[in-house]
Amino acid sequence: MKLLEERIQKDGRVLNEDVLKVDSFLNHQIDPELMQAMGQEFARLFANEKIDKVLTVETSGIAPAVFAGLALHVPVVFARKNKSLTLPDNVWTADVYSFTKQTTNHIMIDKRFLTAGENVLIIDDFLANGQAVDGLLTIAQDADLNVVGAGIVIEKTFQKGRQLLDERGIHVESLARIKAFVNGQVEFL
């Protein structure tokens, strides 16, 4: 997606050979117009699929996911990372290891919001090692959902997430695919 690649070139900050910060438009400050365009692009990329619901994980997946849901005319469910005192016990859960934070999060979705046989599209902001998407796939499998694909905002193709999803037969569409960070610059595939 040209608009996104241009924005990454303009406003992304390469911190080292692994880490790209996009907190000025995606995951701390958010550009709503860009999010809307991304949501429409996800809807176009998965136009041939029957989709009943969009799944994502808090926090950074929410903005792209709600615009994908809007463009697809379906509800969005985001997995929560921490157990709130008022969240019911009746939840699907999975463990997600964060390489960035070096911690394992429990993600969970209330069973009331997932129905066996539903066709779901997973949306997330980054695909790096694939842990967050993998956690959602675990929940989808446990809840007997049909995963029609995964829509990713930024894929780091040099990490193992894409291969992991390809091996599991998941249809992945990424709006920007990064080959490498070279001398502080982003090189797209």
Added chain:
Amino acid sequence: MKLLEERIQKDGRVLNEDVLKVDSFLNHQIDPELMQAMGQEFARLFANEKIDKVLTVETSGIAPAVFAGLALHVPVVFARKNKSLTLPDNVWTADVYSFTKQTTNHIMIDKRFLTAGENVLIIDDFLANGQAVDGLLTIAQDADLNVVGAGIVIEKTFQKGRQLLDERGIHVESLARIKAFVNGQVEFL
């Protein structure tokens, strides 16, 4: 906002005399069309204000805030609740006590995303005791921002948040104002 009140009556769950759960359309499962309508309504309610930026707090504020930002054609910044290892030290912070979870969260916004003199609209999902909005007001004061108002999705008028904001001279607009929960039913003001 009639559409929202009807949805609360239909899908909200009154757990006790203080707690309303709206996790089927607002803060776990999200209805994107409703969020869009709410964003447009916030833009209409604050149409007479000059607004440079929308501020909110993760997680549940993000969906209404991005649609308010879209309707107002301004960026959105959400305060983060936990210090990520990769978040820079250069942040504005405030403490927010959660009566629901009985914990104090540190909220923080990267100083790069707030500029002295900016006109900001605060958006949040609930106004109960006013702690989250108060935390954002603290950050706004420290960062020398001009708060043009607070747009709230659901206000519980029987708790002290509204009075706190009125006393501080904040222009508050709530899309649904709840008077009380009576016999498990929601009564609007």
